[in-house]
Amino acid sequence: MKAAYVVDKEKVEIRDIPVPEIKDDEVLIEVRTVGVCGSDLHLFKGTHPFRKPPAILGHEVAGDIVKVGNNVKNLKIGDRVTVEPHIGCGECEFCKQDLVNLCTAKVAPGTTGWNGTFAEYFNAPEKYVHKIADGVSYEIATLIEPLAVAVHAVDRITVKEKDTLAILGSGTVGLLTLVAAREMGYKNIICTDTQEFNLEMAKKQGAVLTLNPLKDDVVKEIRDFTNGRGVDVALIVADAKNIVDQASSIVRKRGEVGMVSMITEQIPVYPYNFVFNELTLFGAMTYETKDFVKATEIVNSGVDLSDFVTQVLPLEKSQEALSILSEKKENVVKVIVTTNTK
Ligand SMILES: NC(=O)c1ccc[n+]([C@@H]2O[C@H](COP(=O)([O-])OP(=O)(O)OC[C@H]3O[C@@H](n4cnc5c(N)ncnc54)[C@H](O)[C@@H]3O)[C@@H](O)[C@H]2O)c1
Ligand SMILES: [Zn+2]
Ligand SMILES: [Zn+2]
Missing domain, CATH: 3.40.50.720 (NAD(P)-binding Rossmann-like Domain)
Incomplete structure (x- = not known):
């Protein structure tokens, strides 16, 4: 599959890599849309505290499930979904209170063992996958992640x-x-x-x-x-x-x-x-699962966020997508990158 890597400072390269294997509790998602976020810019500009090149960009995503692991219960092939992009260790005092956002050993996309979302396929554990309603476009569903940040801030x-x-x-x-x-x-x-x-x-x-x-x-x-x-x-x-x-x-x-x-x-x-x-x-640091659920409900209820998607580019133009957000020469709220378009 194709994936967009930051290979050097302000340099993005499309590479061919294997489709991720899924664990028994995971699903494989055929990616449709990914969002460019400020934290991707840190990787792009070389100022991210722990993400260093070469790394696959991205953590905001929407797409379709194309494969489910043996232990997946509530999701099926064909479901349209988005992902809450962190995995808690499950053991620490914060995970035990469902505060994955504060987990001292949480794993995020684009770090060791988990690809970023700027790719044709993305794997995620069932518990962090949220279904999007039929009427909601992939573009808008990609906004659920930053909306969850907002919900968490208000909830605090x-x-x-x-x-x-x-x-x-x-x-x-x-x-x-x-x-x-x-x-x-x-x-x-x-x-x-x-x-x-x-x-x-x-x-x-x-x-x-x-x-x-x-x-x-x-x-x-x-x-x-x-x-x-x-x-x-x-x-x-x-x-x-x-x-x-x-x-x-x-x-x-x-x-x-x-x-x-x-x-x-x-x-x-x-x-x-x-x-x-x-x-x-x-x-307020990212979100708890309850905030992600709330953000998904808000988007699934049909609020009109269409104005917020200001630019849409294909995966091949990831470098340009990052530059648009970085330079802000044109009006920009959210830049979306698309792949597997039908
Ligand atoms: N806490 C979290 O989990 C979390 C998650 C995502 C982003 N963030 C942070 O939130 C911040 C905003 O992120 P974003 O993606 O919306 O960035 P952004 O660049 O889209 O938004 C920042 C806005 O602030 C405006 N601005 C600049 N100076 C200002 C001033 N003096 N008064 C009012 N507005 C001013 C800019 O014009 C811009 O529209 C960043 O610091 C980002 O790192 C935090
Ligand atoms: Zn984000
Ligand atoms: Zn933990």
Whole structure:
């Protein structure tokens, strides 16, 4: 089968490799669509903490089951599916609480022993495979994985009021966080982004207020919108240096700030905001299976996410697909790569 490898810095090569063998608890999926994600860009640019070339890209996928292992019970050949792309060790204290996202020995696609999804076939254990509804296209089903990130972030909130939520950053994950929060009952969702295109998308998906930090005084506008009180929760989904201070300045007393962004450098923080207003800061790392199930339900219910698929390219053009997301010269939310198209 064909598979797209990152072989060197910003160099992708299509290689011919054997179709993966499946274990008794696994299924083999004929891949239709894969999503390009920010973490693929880290592998592409050589900045990923543990994925190093040569490695097959990708962890977002949708396709059809073409083979099932002997112990597979609830899936059959022909099922249209997506995959929750991690495998827990099953033994550690986190796996025992169904927190695969925090497993200290979890395996992810594109690491040892498990191919990435940028290939014609992909194997996965039954317990991490989720069925997609007939009416949902493969392209849209590919968004279930990043939507699960969003569902998890919203689910980590412990503030009871679902009145006001600010999402700082409306890229792929930020926009899907808006969708998740809306579907999970949040009433007034405010979105920020430095790109007008992304703010337009946020408006279309129901944001009550959109702000561009390059033009607007975000803190003042949000304070005014909430009559001085501040929002119940702010979720950080952009990587700017001032983003934690901005979040802690717009949240009401006893509110929460959630960190979804993977900021891997020191940034300045004014801690007193957290003390004076008794704020809580929490992190959100990928998803638990229950979040993936919820994200699948949201997509299967038919919400319209079609605007989010901004580019579609064949597997052979994986290099170009990565460059589009990397360079962002054109408006882009999610780039999809297709294979085995009929
Ligand atoms: N926690 C997790 O499990 C998880 C999973 C996936 C992605 N992430 C992280 O989430 C972040 C967002 O990912 P993404 O795929 O949506 O990236 P993205 O590049 O699509 O989105 C980031 C958005 O932030 C906007 N932005 C830049 N500066 C801003 C500012 N000052 N204020 C508001 N918006 C600003 C950009 O215009 C862009 O639209 C990244 O850090 C990524 O690594 C985390
Ligand atoms: Zn992803
Ligand atoms: Zn574990």
